[in-house]
Amino acid sequence: MTATGVYVYAIVPTGEPLPRKAVGVGDPPAELRLISEGPVTAVVSDAPPNLRARRRDLMAHQDLLMRLTDTGPVLPMRFGMVAADEATVLRELAGSREGHLASLRHLTDGVEINLKALPAQDALAVVVAEEHQVRRLRDEVRRRPGYEASVRLGEAVAAALSRRASEAGKKILRTLTPMARAVAAGPEVHGCALNVSFLIDRHDSDRFRIAAQSFADSHRAHVELRIAGPLPCYSFVPSRPARATAAGT
Template identity: 70%
Template sequence: MTSSGVYVYAIIPAKAALPPGTAGVGGPPAPVRLVGEGKVRAVVSDAPPQLRARRRDLMAHQDLLLRLSGNGPVLPMRFGVIAPDEDSLRHSLGRSQAEHLATLARLDGAVEFNLKALPAQDALAAVVAEEKTVRRLREEVRRRPDYEANVRLGEAVATALSRRAADAGAKLLRELTPKARAVAPGPDVHGCVLNVSFLVDRGESDAFGTAVRRFADAHRERVDLRIAGPLPCYSFVPSRASRPSAAGVV
């Protein structure tokens, strides 16, 4: 192990094995190994010096988690979790073993889908046809085009687009929630009216994606949907378990 510490990718059950040829972050990619005792193991490698969020390493981190998830439940770490040494990591794993086992049981056989909803940008014709306020302001601009009238029209269009997208997003959330084990709201994202993640049975992944695409096609004049997944289940683990603590140990 290098003096840079131990890079932690995930926690898995002790009975699970690493996929053949598994490699991690760094250039060249660092060999990956298991650390721990008892009923859980941490998937780790030597931490590269001066670790930064390069695309190469972000993709290596996520690809490894996706490969691991094909063999069983995975408690994923956020990018950049580093333990000082293997002894500290073993101590942390032993102290939190019961919590980790409960989380692994809850995530077993599941994947995450993230869904973002944005106002439809090619929907002006629908907005004009369906929104009385927009039609009225548009007529005012035609009769008397000036700066203030154009500002009012632009604000009315933006408000209508956001409201229509939010209504569609709320409807979609109601439709998708019964199809998921759990739902987790995400942080506010500029331009989005909805940012939410779903914990979905792996065997239902295709059906879930189809439901989203079908809804998007039927509501394209109201909302632009962006779906990402299957993903590691970041949004459904305790926050302190998926981020570095003050001491840098999971």
């Protein structure tokens, strides 16, 4: 098994216990273990053969990180990070110790909350009512039905939905940013007008969620908001903390 490498889930402060009955990726789920180097510890398991981003393993990765986040600061690894062997992990921990400690301090008592703004597709009737251009094209289609007219109408609907979501997205970003320790734009998601993560004090996360939800409720005709979290701080870890030469390759 070890021939396929060491799957690395997270870096935590040394002394953090593993969550009870927590398991790793793979089928059967891999047994977790800790590799400590002074004050920093990597949570790892054997990497299963033929590892890929299947649903089961994504869930396992996410679940473990969620549970670790419950008990202390965590530097969550991106899914699928595999070290050649334990020695490589140890060298990495030793070589980047100060950076990891600083990152852990930065994230102490912090959680990530992700917000996605999607076009409010359920509000089609409101769009027809409120958007002059859509209204006009719809009347045109009714007078003279046809392929071209339908495409123009549909395009106008899609554009209006996107614009409304984008405007509402900017508004909620302005509303919520003052409540966050940090804000990070997420990867572009097709169809999302906004994908942004907030670093929130753990004890503030309920208040933040309520504020976001209340905005969502009052802007349903413009935007569909997806609020996810509290999450491990995926978006607030340095993506290149290691010294590139640490492996001596």
